[in-house]
Amino acid sequence: MDGPGFSFSRSALDVPDLARALADPACGALVGFEGRVRDHNEGRHVERLEYEGYEELGLKEGARIIAEALERFDIAHARCVHRLGLLALGDIAVWVGVSAHHRGEAFAACRYIIDEVKDRVPIWKKEHYADGDSGWINCEVRSEAPPP
Template structure:
């Protein structure tokens, strides 16, 4: 089963969260990255994401496998959107379950940080003033 996915469709957070459930897990931590209405002082109207799908899938799977091993996770999943997103849409979802909360919190943070650094997904912001621009992941604040 694939733990990482690229999706052009809205993310079903409830189904993803249910997939993390286990009697062996004592904690579940999730993260949702939303499209916000501003970036570095500019009013944002929406976003567009593009991905190199095959490489993104492979690298995303590596990140989740690393997290599972490093934090002794019960389960982990991540879905990143592509296409045009409106304000408030979920752009990325990460969820992990583990035996204890410390591992779950640490693993969730690790996954989102590594996904943003390593997975070839590009973001184009559309601004209210009509301008648009690609945002380099290394220059995006955490």
């Protein structure tokens, strides 16, 4: 696979194209995760989202996460792309793809990458609500706790 393991995109993600780049005749599993823009948070109706990134550090931290995944799990290839800019409901905000010989390691690595990206990469999300209000998640507005 060529190119960086982690990147940002200001335009819509072409998932089939991203997945094709992970294809490998030795791999029986390709796991992909799509993070999509949801229409609600903390009981409020979300109309659109804005992502801002500190790209210089984000690219380095994202690449470190991909390298960690390749070291910790028995996988062949891994890739993550995160959108920046204005997104509409249903748009794909982040995509993670992992190919491996077997599915177990591919699922585990995919989970590891999305969890670490959400936790460590300097990306910020501003939600714009139906009532005209807006706020930065985790700074001005709480994030809805994920189910256990």
